[in-house]
Amino acid sequence: MATEQRNIVTFVKLLTSSDSGQSTEFADAQACKACKKQKRRCDKALPECSLCKRTQRLCEYGITTEFELTASDWSMMQARLSELENRLANSPRATEQHILSPISGPSSGSVLEQGTTSSATFYDSIDTHSINSSSQSIGLTRAYSTVECPDSTSVTRFPASMFLDIDCYVWSHARLPIPTGVIPAPVLAFLSQGNAVLDVSQNYFATIHTWFPMISKKRMDMGLPVQNAGPDLAMLFLGMKLVTTPAIDITDSTLYDTAKSFLAILESNGVVSLLRLQAMILVALHEYSHAIYPAAWMTIGSCARYTDILGLTPGDYSPLGQVCKLPVDDDVWDRGEVNMAVSHSTSISYQIQQSPFSRLCQASMYLGRAINYARDNSAMTSSRFEEIMSLVGELGAFATVVDNETADLSPETGLTLLAPRCISRSALFVALDRFTCPEKISVEPGYIESPEDKTQNEMELQRQSMRIIEQTSEQLHTLGMELLQAFRTERTSLMSSISPFILDSIYAGAATFHWLLGEGGNEVYRTAAADLDMLLDTMSSRWRLGSTYREMLTVHDVTARVAARTT
Known part of the structure; x- marks a missing residue:
């Protein structure tokens, strides 16, 4: 923990001061919270005012939507950013020459299969398998696009x-350009607030990371990303802050904007780095989790293209074979035990025990298969009927296996398997939904009836x-009641460790x-529906x-359906 604190502090100082031994003289637009509360005179220095530092x-x-800087503040910030850019340009990361090909990569799966966040490791892996352009030039003219940043004197050559x-x-x-650029003032203000970055990092790895281990905690603790601090790392910390902020604490869209x-x-x-991709994924996760559409749809697509x-x-040219590999064990990766x-291959039997993140990937692949079947509007031949029932049987068996794995874990650890348990059941709804209707339903959305007979x-x-x-709905109701009971005893701490990926199945x-209540009027269905409604309200x-x-x-x-039919 002490190492992590030193690494985070190093990063904040690098961004906010021209000398690691001196505090920045740049002033915030308003007094700090402590001085404001005690009505003391505040010199508004960053990262901490003199009075708070002394005591x-x-x-x-606080960062408000009216965050504005004076002309002198802007001049001072630009001077400090220029010095930061010069130091980054002269760092080992900037002085090394790197080559990246979309169709080539490391022969080992250590970088991608383990999902490392370290830009240093990422670039080092490229160095190992790149061509020395200084000694093997073949005389081709390099084609670059030049982008001049409107608020900066820097020029990007992509x-x-x-x-x-x-x-x-x-x-x-x-060569791809080294990540450089101006870090916006609101971002700098956030990163320099006391222990903001350290608190965000600890909160992220204690909550989101448990069910979505995309960022290497081990490498972050070792300080590898911090040693190569740049705007992409600042964006990653901002994404971590965004995705760890509960809905009840989001009073406006300032942080998201x-x-x-x-x-x-x-x-x-033209910033291209693994850190920026991870930041994009966190923003996409925030948009999905808070139903910010169509932004979530667009950002997810951008991540795929990135x-x-x-x-x-x-793909066919990927030497890593990521198309057929599952992530390594979560705990092993967190400990860095290479x-x-x-x-394991994605074709491995689902009966072989896997870590929670691998189970999440397996459930997602099953969901993808279910979507393909749901979109297929071909004739219901005997072979197609058998294929659908085979998938459904496999989905049910997979869900049962993961349920049994959860039963062997502690309640806290079992939460990491909630998402794959629910996604596998979402896949069942997707695959079978239109086939449950008495009428023949076409593949188009909206439950459009087909004139043909079944x-x-x-x-x-x-x-x-x-x-x-x-x-499946009854199983989800049982699961939902367990969660509601757990929320009553430890609401806040538990809520932050539960994936939003469970919500689709609860809704279904x-x-x-x-629907069953409207068709048969059984009050058991009314109670079950009300329970799941309450779970969604709580979440x-x-x-x-x-x-x-x-x-x-x-x-x-x-009631709404009856009213709609009578109007």
């Missing part, structure tokens, strides 16, 4: 040949689907109960997606 109090500044002619890009040994603006600045500066630039996308880091296979599929969907189960204090699903359920409510 060893925690010094925090190799446009990567997109226009990939062969030319590889043969000419073109700042993060989106910073990402746009990095894009315009992996092409980094050469991470699985000798025990074994990556075949024998389709009628059998309807009976099977109805049984499975009702059974509640919608099913509302909405952490993830606003819960309240969005709750609002959507009003359309499924039997």
Whole structure:
């Protein structure tokens, strides 16, 4: 922990001071919270005012939407940023020459299979397998696109040949620019608030990281990303802050707007790094978890395209074979035990025990298969019927295996398997939903009836689907009641450790109960629907997606359906 604190402090000082031994003289736009509360005179210095520093109090500044700087403040900040850029330009990371090809990468899976965040390690892995352009030039002209940053004197030269002619890009040994650029004032203000970065880091790894281990805690503790501090690392910390902020603490969109603006600045500066991709994924996770659409849809697509630039996308030319590999064991990766880091094939039997993150990946792949079947509008032949039921049987067996694994874990550790348990059941709803209706439903959204009659296979599929969907909804109700009981005893701490990926299945189960209530009037379904409605309401204090699903359920409510039919 002491090492992590030193690393974080080093990063903050690098961003906010011109001398690691001196405090910055740049002043915040308002007094710190402690001075304001005690009505003391505050010199507004960053990262902490003189009074708080002298009394060893925690010094925090609030960031308001009216964050403005005077002309002298801007001049001082620009001078400090220029010095920071010069130091970054002369750092070992900047002086080394790197080559990155989207179709080439390390022969070992250690970088990507373990999901490391360290930009240093990422670039080092490229060095190992790159071509020395200084000694092996083949005389091709390097094609770069030049971007002048409007608020900076820096010029970004990005190799446009990567997109226009990939062969030319590889043969000419073109290089991606080192991440540089101006860090916006609101971001600097946040990063320099007392122990803000350290607190965010600790909170992130204690909550989000437990069910979505995308960032290497081990390398962060070792300080590898901090040693190569740049704007992409600042963006990553901002993304960690964004995704760890509960919905009840989000009073406005200032933090989110700042993060989106910073990402746009990095894009315009041609910043390409693994750190920025991880920051983008965290922003996408925030947008999904709080139902910010269409932004979530667009950001997720941008992340997928960004992996092409980094050469991470699985494909025929990927020597890492990521298309057929699962992540290594979560605990082994967190401890950095390379000798025990074994990556299993995605084709491995689901009955072989895996770590929670691998289970999440397996559940996601099952969901992808279910979506493909749901979009298939071909005739219901005997072979297609057998394929669908085979997938459904595999999904049910997978869910049972993960349920049993959860039973062997402590309640706290078992939370890490909540997402794969629920996603596998979401896949069942996706695959079977339109087959549960008495009418023949087309593949188009909106439950559009087909004029054709159902075949024998389709009628059998309807009976099977109805049984499975009702059974799955009951399983989700049992799970939901366990969560509600746990929330009553340790609400705040528990809520932060639960993935928003569970909410889709809870919504689908509640919608099913509302539908069954409207069809048969069984009060058991009314109670079950109300319980899952309450779970969504409770979860909405952490993830606003819960309240969005709750609002959507009003359309499924039997009273609303009756009213809609009579108007």
